[in-house]
Amino acid sequence: MSKARGEKLDRTNKAETGEGSSKSRRKERGRRSSNNQLCEFSTLSAFSLSIQVDSFYMVADSICKRMILLALQHVGNLEHQSKGRNSALDASI
Known part of the structure; x- marks a missing residue:
């Protein structure tokens, strides 16, 4: 009889916490799916x-x-201009 009570209490605790219910399984699947999507998104973001x-x-390399x-x-151009000036100065001297 105590075994039956223990099982009943166990079922009651699961019902209170939501464990084992189809709703909690859907939530868990949603969490896992969401985590997978986040991982995929972060991988794509890092790649991008x-x-x-x-x-x-x-x-930046091409600009440099x-x-x-x-x-x-x-x-x-400056060297070319200075050579022209020097030759003009040489000619005037």
Whole structure:
């Protein structure tokens, strides 16, 4: 008889906590599904972020290369201008 009471109490406790009910199983499945979606979303977000970072570095690299080329051209132009001035000064002397 005590065994039957124990089983009855166990069923009562499960009913109070919602364990074993179809509603709690649906909630648990929903939680697992939600967790899976969050993991998929965070994986996609990390992948997207890495692509954006790579793109940023590629753009920054091309900008730096272009700036270096422009600076070298500018220095070359200055040297060319100074050579012209020096030759004009030499001719006037």
